[in-house]
Each structure stands twice: as C-alpha cells, then as structure tokens.
Amino acid sequence: MVLLADGKEIIEKQTKLIVPSTTKGRYQVVIVEGRGALLKDADGKEYIDLHAGYATVNLGHCHPRVVQAIKDQAEKIWHVSWDFYLVPTALLAEKLIEITPKKLRKVLFCSCGAEAVENAVKFAKKFVVKSMGKTGAQIISLAGSFHGRTSYAMALTGQKKYKDGLGTYVHPFVVHAPSPYCYRCPFGMKHPDCGLYCVDYLEDLIKFHTFGDVAAFISEPIMGEGGIIIPPDDYLSKVVKKLRDHEILYIADEIQTGFCR
Helix, strand or coil: CCCCCCHHHHHHHHHHHCCHHHCCCCCCCCEEEEEECEEEECCCCEEECCCCCECCECCCECCHHHHHHHHHHHCCCCCCCCCCCCHHHHHHHHHHHHHCCCCCCCCCCCCCHHHHHHHHHHHHHHHHHHHHCCCCCEEEEECCCCCCCCHHHHHHCCCHHHCCCCHHHCCCCEEEECCCCHHHCCCCCCCCCCCCHHHHHHHHHHHHCCCCCEEEEEECCCECCCCCECCCCCHHHHHHHHHHHCCCEEEECCCCCCCCC
C-alpha cells in the first residue's frame, strides 16, 4: 500500500528542510510509487522514467527479483563489523571478478562513486611509491570531468560550477588536461584532421606543467555530467600508450558508464 501525500505540502517541506544542492526541484512533481519504467505522482498521474532510476541506480523501479532479494537479506542480517565474514560479500566479490578483466583480482566495496574515486587515487599513489620508487605526487584529470563531491574527487572534477566559492578544492597536486570534446574542440581543430592533438598535448603537459612525479591519469570513458561527451574511438588507447611511456597509471572512472564500456 502506498500512502499518497499532498504534493504541494511535500514540496514545501522538502524546499524548507533539505539542502537545495541535493534536491533540484526542476519538476514540481512528488513521486510516490514506481514499477518498472513507470512512476506515479501524488495525484495518481503516471510518467515514463527515461532515467530508469538515476545515474548508477538504473535498474528501473521495484523489480520483483530485486525487492525479494532485499527482503530475504533483511530478514537474515543487515550489517556487521569487519571483524566477521559475510556470505553475500564474498559471493558478490567473486561475481565482480568473474565479469571484469582477468587482471583485476581484488575488490573494495565503497558507499558511493566519490569514495571509489578517492580510494582509486590512494591505491595509485601507494603503488607508484611502493612498487616504482616514485613520489606519486600528482594526478592528471580532464577539463569538463566529474568525479564526485568529496575532497579529492572535487579537486579532480574539471568543472567550475561544482567548486565555486570553495578555493581549497583547487588542489595543487591536480592538473587538468584538455578534454576530447571534438564538437567544441579546445584547440579549435577538427577531427580527424587534428590527429588527436589533445593526446599529443599530454606530452607537453607532463613535461612542463607538472612538478614531481605523476602517479595517474583519471578520466571517464564517456563524460557524464560534462555533457555525455564520447571521445574518438582511438582516444583512450593512445592516451594509455602515452601514459605507459611515462610510467603513469590510468584510472578509468566507470561509475556512470559501467564496467569495460
């Protein structure tokens, strides 16, 4: 049974009580129920949800198998400290390793995408220090990128609007490279005649605009919040080749795209 609330009252409560950055209120609609691709508002009107949820939670709404799995687990155990082992944790880790590239043999579970990015950067820095003898001081990311709203993830994000008035998030150990945005090329060139100059520019960036050692380059395979920017087919392979020439790691922020897209 779904309790239909007064739409106007809920909008007023949410506007008054919740920090506005987490509730945009673009549409004056109060959603009370969802099934599959359909949403229902407080007045009983139905909508087709073309997001299928939102961002990384794009399974649609209330699929019976998902609902049943949540019920089954909730009736057994909700949470326990890291001093113990859990069946679902081990089985999920096994499944993730099964469906991802064979070189990936370890899993770290995180609460959100920003937390995953922060940990990926820490892993990269620790690896280059311990295994490569580098200081691992700097990280390169892309202009127009989005990597989250926590401290280092915010610094990596290449969009001014997310850090306006937050000068501390202009991090001295983060350098932003031009993005492969061919429609509005930062160099005023045209693909394919440009020869992927944005990749060649990385050479100058590494040589002249970084200090100390660069631990990693991070990018979204397809930029999400930056405007669903799809790079040329050979962009990432050429970037990775250049990074290997300089012994720099590549971090794929696949939080919105999904694995191995």
